[in-house]
Amino acid sequence: MAKQKAGAAATLDPSAACAPEWTEILRQMIFIRRFEEATEREFRRGKIGGYLHVYSGQEAVASGIISALQKDDIVFSGYRDHAHALALGSDPGRVMAELFGKGTGIAKGKGGSMHLFDVEHGFYGGYGIVGGHLTLATGAAYALRYRETERIAVCYFGDGAMNIGSFHEAMNMAGLWGKEGMCPILFIIENNGYAMGTSVERHSALTDLSARVRAYNIQAEKVDGQDVFAVRGVADRAVRQVRETGVPYCIEAITYRFSGHGAADILQPYRTKDEVEQHKHRDPILILRNRLAEICGLTDDDVQQMDKEAGEQVAKALQFAEESDPPEAAELWNDVVAEHPPTPENHG
Amino acid sequence: MAEKSYRDAIRDAMMEEMDRDANVLIMGEDIGVYEGTFRITAGMLKKYGSKRVIDTPIAEAGMAGTAVGMAMLGLRPIVEMMTMNFAIVAADQIINHAAKVRYFSGGQVDVPMVIRGPQGAGVQLSAQHSQSFESFYAHFPGLAVVAPATPADAKGMLKTAVRGRDPVIFLESANLYGMKGEVPDDPDFTVPFGVSRVAREGRDVTIVSYSRMLQLSLIAAETLAAEGIEVEVIDLRTLRPLDLQPAYASVSKTHRCVVVQEQWKPFGAAAEIAASITENVFDELDAPVVRVTGEDVPMPYSRALEVLATPKEEHVIAAVKKVMYASTSS
Numbered sequence: 001m002a003k004q005k006a007g008a009a010a011t012l013d014p015s016a017a018c019a020p021e022w023t024e025i026l027r028q029m030i031f032i033r034r035f036e037e038a039t040e041r042e043f044r045r046g047k048i049g050g051y052l053h054v055y056s057g058q059e060a061v062a063s064g065i066i067s068a069l070q071k072d073d074i075v076f077s078g079y080r081d082h083a084h085a086l087a088l089g090s091d092p093g094r095v096m097a098e099l100f101g102k103g104t105g106i107a108k109g110k111g112g113s114m115h116l117f118d119v120e121h122g123f124y125g126g127y128g129i130v131g132g133h134l135t136l137a138t139g140a141a142y143a144l145r146y147r148e149t150e151r152i153a154v155c156y157f158g159d160g161a162m163n164i165g166s167f168h169e170a171m172n173m174a175g176l177w178g179k180e181g182m183c184p185i186l187f188i189i190e191n192n193g194y195a196m197g198t199s200v201e202r203h204s205a206l207t208d209l210s211a212r213v214r215a216y217n218i219q220a221e222k223v224d225g226q227d228v229f230a231v232r233g234v235a236d237r238a239v240r241q242v243r244e245t246g247v248p249y250c251i252e253a254i255t256y257r258f259s260g261h262g263a264a265d266i267l268q269p270y271r272t273k274d275e276v277e278q279h280k281h282r283d284p285i286l287i288l289r290n291r292l293a294e295i296c297g298l299t300d301d302d303v304q305q306m307d308k309e310a311g312e313q314v315a316k317a318l319q320f321a322e323e324s325d326p327p328e329a330a331e332l333w334n335d336v337v338a339e340h341p342p343t344p345e346n347h348g
Numbered sequence: 349m350a351e352k353s354y355r356d357a358i359r360d361a362m363m364e365e366m367d368r369d370a371n372v373l374i375m376g377e378d379i380g381v382y383e384g385t386f387r388i389t390a391g392m393l394k395k396y397g398s399k400r401v402i403d404t405p406i407a408e409a410g411m412a413g414t415a416v417g418m419a420m421l422g423l424r425p426i427v428e429m430m431t432m433n434f435a436i437v438a439a440d441q442i443i444n445h446a447a448k449v450r451y452f453s454g455g456q457v458d459v460p461m462v463i464r465g466p467q468g469a470g471v472q473l474s475a476q477h478s479q480s481f482e483s484f485y486a487h488f489p490g491l492a493v494v495a496p497a498t499p500a501d502a503k504g505m506l507k508t509a510v511r512g513r514d515p516v517i518f519l520e521s522a523n524l525y526g527m528k529g530e531v532p533d534d535p536d537f538t539v540p541f542g543v544s545r546v547a548r549e550g551r552d553v554t555i556v557s558y559s560r561m562l563q564l565s566l567i568a569a570e571t572l573a574a575e576g577i578e579v580e581v582i583d584l585r586t587l588r589p590l591d592l593q594p595a596y597a598s599v600s601k602t603h604r605c606v607v608v609q610e611q612w613k614p615f616g617a618a619a620e621i622a623a624s625i626t627e628n629v630f631d632e633l634d635a636p637v638v639r640v641t642g643e644d645v646p647m648p649y650s651r652a653l654e655v656l657a658t659p660k661e662e663h664v665i666a667a668v669k670k671v672m673y674a675s676t677s678s
Contacts, residue, residue, distance in 0.1 A: 107454035109454075110453075110454050115452040117452070119456045119457065127445070129444050129445075135409060135410050135413020135414050136445060139413065140418065140421045142414060142417070143420075143422060166409045166410070166441070169405075172407065336450070336490055337490060338512070339512055339513055340492065340541055
């Protein structure tokens, strides 16, 4: 076994269920759920504009993978990106302020829900064109190895992203660069069963999504994405392997989103209420909570306390977002380019 | 100074920058082992190795997108598009990603990358391989768009592009690759973006152009000079940022203006230039601005038809005479 890299998250043995880190992971998952519920309320109140895609139901995939990373690893995601930013340690107040379109937002109010971005915490963005960011993450991984660092890139994407050309181009190039040990990237398929409202059976000619990744000479395995013990177990192994070899790896996390595709997806004609209810029996928070109760005596009071604290944190984030000012008008013209910026008088 | 071809000026710029900065690398289709379709990258794989001279699959979105990621993480990738026609495959990566990520991240990342390659018509490559894209890319905030007309500018502006902090679309004219001109030897010779130049002085009519059409305009100006018509020719060099001040100054002197571009007339670069001249120096004009452009059809293969579709010296001369309200019988 290779030596643990300095600063690496320790491998978390599922049998050591009473390790304090598992409690922290539960705390984080509960917080992400409360945060997302609040964003849905604030969207309905008109405080959040644009599109809003919440993560409820998939928390084990964000927390299980990101908790296995080193501090200086980097993460790319699609547009369902709040959980990734929060799990990486982004300030919840600034994330909420971004959703509120405030100047204190994590991207100065210029990106919104789909484009959270926090380089300081290793988050290289939420991206809104399905599958487009896979190529960026692949290039970023090349850069990390080119510069002779031991950092790795993680790239989250949904099952729906696997049918666009840039998925195939990224996978093929990652597979090729991996042969030279030049592509330390961990691809995470968040297979929640639906590309918006089109089920995997209806959008993918081959429904074994991991097999489609393996076609590009990239190792891939499936994991129960509702069970954070399982996710973290695979992540520990995969992260170490990618870091040591510079060869890409893929985890297909089978998961489920409890809310609609976006906040406007109210009728959800592509699935039944019964189907959603069935999946709620496999709520990742419930699964982890039951495991911790069973193995190390986590009590209902403990969970209620976590819930209460999460609610308070969310309230604080909401207050920060509410009380922050909108961006200054001059911000409109900032950050277009670094050099030769356009101005109101001289476009381009 | 040394006499160099436009092709060699581009290669020199890349190699000097690769020598200067280990973060500069180049990727593209058949640029390494094959040494490039237009041989711009000849010898580079041998000198810099396969980590810095990356032969990619035929995957333009992959090339452009990975370059964005590399640039965000501190490298300075140069992407060679075999021709700019193929770069449309990467439009999402260029327009939705390279051009936007600085803005939607609130300025958290630089994207120092260059997408370069040849464009334009003239060698019987038919409809899919003969297009010009300057107005397409110049439409989008977040990009710089460069179209050099001389070997010196090709070298100096490519070095500026590589050293910068933003994504640059570097449009080469395939027809100019063999053109020779004086190029400074100084490895720190650069040409800034957004600074147009007066390529030829004259008092009667202003021609505004760039890239290969700039050279065509200079040839036309020479012919017109023999007839006693002195044309001032402005070389824009970059379409974004766009410096029209020398054009405005020139029009204020000549009071007549022709804009020459190879691409199609509707919504082309000349339309933007003509509109800006009208907005800014309307009172100086003694005649409407006239555009010389390619014909509004996909490029045909047959030489007999292709020559009819592209601007030629006679079109420029006719346009100059038109704005002078002169006879075009010659």
